[in-house]
Amino acid sequence: MSRFLAAAGGVCLLALAGCATSPQAQQALEQAHAAFDAVKDNAEVLHAAPKDVIRAGESLARADRLSSYSGSDDDVVHFAYLSQRYSAIATEHGKLTQNNERLAALELERQRLQLTLREAKLLSVQQQGALLDAQMASVLTSNTDRGLVMTLGDVLFDTGHSELKASANRTVLKLAQFLQLNPRRIVRIEGYSDARGDAKMNLELSRARAQSVADMLEDLGVDAKRMRVQALGEAYPVAENASSIGRAQNRRVEIVFSDEQGHLSDER
């Protein structure tokens, strides 16, 4: 008996609730409610997109109201759809605001680390003392066609690798300082290799070495926009490739400086 009553009650309730809405409209309403519930109490979303949250609520209320009239299914679906869209837009704005706050915090952290790294490198340069000068690790030349060119020799890299050794610190620091003192100058960082082995691999190694110089400069605070990286592989050797000394001279990274107005010579 009580089971029958409960069943009858259920049917009555369904009949009342469903009097004006098709299953499709009902489903749209439920989805819109679920989407709105997810944003209405989310402090970040409310903060980032208060208007969209309000509109989501208004559209939902309208859909709810319309669902009690017969023959308004299309309008119910429409306003439920608008409400859901407003909720989704608000959610995205919430995420965006959060990401931007995170970006700002990470950017500060980056500047702090750049400073620390600069100090650490300065310290290690002082410790290494005059040893580096004797190595002639880098040579600055002035070339009429290409402008000011600095050559970073093979000794600054591990053999076959693209990472800069600690002994490159002094050179790279000087470079970073120079670029900070000359904010309008830009550079092209060109990687070269010797002619031994696979040409494609050599091109890649030359690119990787040039890129790691650019990365290091960026780590020290030089804006990446001021640097262009170019791989030239085996092209333009400065010495013959027959001897190991000649090959070592050919494995190099050249840094071409622009003039003070930021005009760079043409690529090779």
Added chain:
Amino acid sequence: MSNRLFAAGVAFMFLAGCATDPIPAEQIRLTEQAVAQAKAVGAVEQMDELVLAETKLAAAQSAIADQDYKRARVLAEQAELDARLAEARVLTSKSEAQLADLHGKLNRLRKQLGEQQ
């Protein structure tokens, strides 16, 4: 005579106006603006929300041609929000890419610092 014709015309327009909505010109303009804005921030044609927005906008415009102004308004309203969602999604994914890039740079810096000490 022409007066009576005019009155009949007005009456007819009034009756017809009862049954139909006005042309949703302002809404169409807003929708077009939202679609243009989504594209301006870099929404690509393959994006679901942008496809929806453009399809509905086109359908709204042909509904206007068919003088079905209610349908045109409904479609245009939905299309506006589709486009705004497309725009918001593009901006979020851009900021995510920036975050990933910055994380990479920070890792590189920390690695450098680790080697330095």
